[in-house]
Amino acid sequence: MPSNRKRHTATSRRSFIKYAGAAGTIGLTGLAGCASDDAGNGGGGGNGSGGGTAGGGNAEEVVIGSNHPLSGGLASTGTGMHNAVRLAAERKNEAGGIESLGGAQVTVIKGDNQGKQELGGQVSQELIEEGAHLLTGCYASPATTSATQVAERAKTPFVVSVAADDDILQGRGLNYVYRPQPPAKKMAEDYATLVPEAIRDNGGTLDTAGLFYVNNSYGQAIRNHLKTFLPENDVEVVAETALEFGASNANTQVSKLKGADPDTIIATTYVPGGVTLMKALRDQNYRPPHLTACASATFTDDDAVADLGQAANGVMDNNYALNPTIEKTEEVKQQFNKQFDQGFSATVGMAYTAAEVAIAGIEAAGSTDKDEINAALEKLEYADHIAAMGPVSFKENGENENALAPVNQVQEGAVKVVYPEEYAEAKPQV
Structure with missing residues (x-):
């Protein structure tokens, strides 16, 4: 069913005009480079439209697009964040996949925004065209601003992995964007x-x-x-x-x-x-x-x-902080360190949490239809995460009501x- 979330609707059109230019030349493809990862079954499927398996049933895969800086000055952290998204998908697949979709596997595809605002939107567009049902990213706030605007226009849910600027969500009339972490x-x-x-x-x-x-x-x-x-x-x-x-x-x-x-x-x-x-x-x-x-x-x-x-x-x-009082935190951290040979920082951990939130939304939707995933995210309450804060539950404006730093x-x-x-x-x- 379609999303019922309506916020700041009076500013939606004006916000689109303001931020569309910041997204850069989103109609072009190939500049930032999108690729599939080995978190699932390879490349994305479909044309990125809102269609898909609706109302429960079976699907072979669901596709998450990871939009992070994989080169440039933020590459070290950005690569760790992307790997965290991969790990969340792999752990879900190892546990049987998306149960509400008959065990559908979670596939992660990636794009490199280089930490640049003009590439954030372009990478979102490429990932959507490659078949992503949901997006996550982007670390740098300017890149996240343009990335979320493109996702909103395409009616594709976007779970922010890390980006602090308040204006990413506030006052832009967005209905498809969610942020588990605290804003600025x-x-x-x-x-x-x-x-x-x-x-x-x-x-x-x-x-x-x-x-x-x-x-x-x-x-x-x-x-x-x-x-x-x-x-x-x-x-x-x-x-x-x-x-x-x-x-x-x-x-x-x-x-x-x-x-x-x-x-x-x-x-x-x-x-x-x-x-x-x-x-x-x-x-x-x-x-x-x-x-x-x-x-x-x-x-x-x-x-x-x-x-x-x-x-x-x-x-x-x-x-952001990892919750040291639960066993799952250390389990995930050790698995990440072993698999990717890099540190599992709080920022990387928040990207992992965002990916789990995204996957939980898909599981709750029981569908690959983007509007149904979006509706599930609106109502989600996700407590089984590793961040040092209460359950992730989104307010009308897409911010997590229990976010803590x-x-x-x-x-x-x-x-x-x-x-x-x-x-x-x-x-x-x-």
């Missing part, structure tokens, strides 16, 4: 509530902050919300500075922050930007009393933390959840 506003609110509390309750002082953020929609959104929420929690922002995406040097930014002498620097970056920050701090022999982050992939990425060594110890980052801390070279206590595996070290 929630990430900043959780930082302002949880991190000062964790530091103060353990004997530290956090009265002033300096903001260091990547200069794109993701970084700007977090910055703006932090400036709202931090004063409400008795933290004054005394300096802020932006790093251009892809920049290899942050000495000017660190000099500005050092001059303001805040109790903490709050980093909001992709993995390379956080590494660049740490290098500049080392070069200037400077570190604030507390080095923290909000929604920064650097300090929840096992490989990046290992590369940074002792310098990473003590850094707190409120971000807990506090992680690097302790003795390992990323540990330290707050709130219901998900903590260690106490904060201040």
Whole structure:
């Protein structure tokens, strides 16, 4: 049955005009390169239309399109996220496939958006044409913005794997897009509530902050919300500075922050930007009393933390987190590490969770019809996931009503959840 979700309908047409141009030349194919993966039975089937097996029954396969950066500056994390989608599909297939479709196998096909906005939409279009019944992606918020617009126009459900910008969902009149993770506003609110509390309750002082953020929609959104929420929690922002995406040097930014002498620097970056920050701090022999982050992939990425060594110890980052209190988390992590020989970071884990949510929606629909999958996602409540938050259940605007960004801390070279206590595996070290 068709989707009943209607939100911000008055802005739908205007939003389409605004974002269609950002999607780039979506009518062209081949530039980003789509391919099938070995998570299922090979390539996609069909022409990507809304048709398919409806109302339960049998199907040979269901196809998920993975739209992530597989080359360029975000390739390391993006490849891990794509592999997480593959693993979710493989685990479902090993468990018997989509039971409501007679054991249909889940196939994953992929496209490389290179972290670029102009390729996000194009890759979505290619994956849909290749036969995807549902899409997931994209990590970089600008790429996700264009990717979701194309999916919406094609009436193809899209489960965001990771992308923080509020505007991906809010105010765009989207009916086919869902985000299990917290958006930028929630990430900043959780930082302002949880991190000062964790530091103060353990004997530290956090009265002033300096903001260091990547200069794109993701970084700007977090910055703006932090400036709202931090004063409400008795933290004054005394300096802020932006790093251009892809920049290899942050000495000017660190000099500005050092001059303001805040109790903490709050980093909001992709993995390379956080590494660049740490290098500049080392070069200037400077570190604030507390080095923290909000929604920064650097300090929840096992490989990046290992590369940074002792310098990473003590850094707190409120971000997506894997739930260390359940056995499934370690089981999935060990399987991923063994199969793909790379770290299973919180960002990669959120991509895995998004893929499981997508698969659960297909299972609940009992159909490959896109509108029926969409209707199932609207009503879904999925608790059997590995993220440190409550059941995934979507509000009318497509956001997860139980999304949470807990506090992680690097302790003795390992990323540990330290707050709130219901998900903590260690106490904060201040």
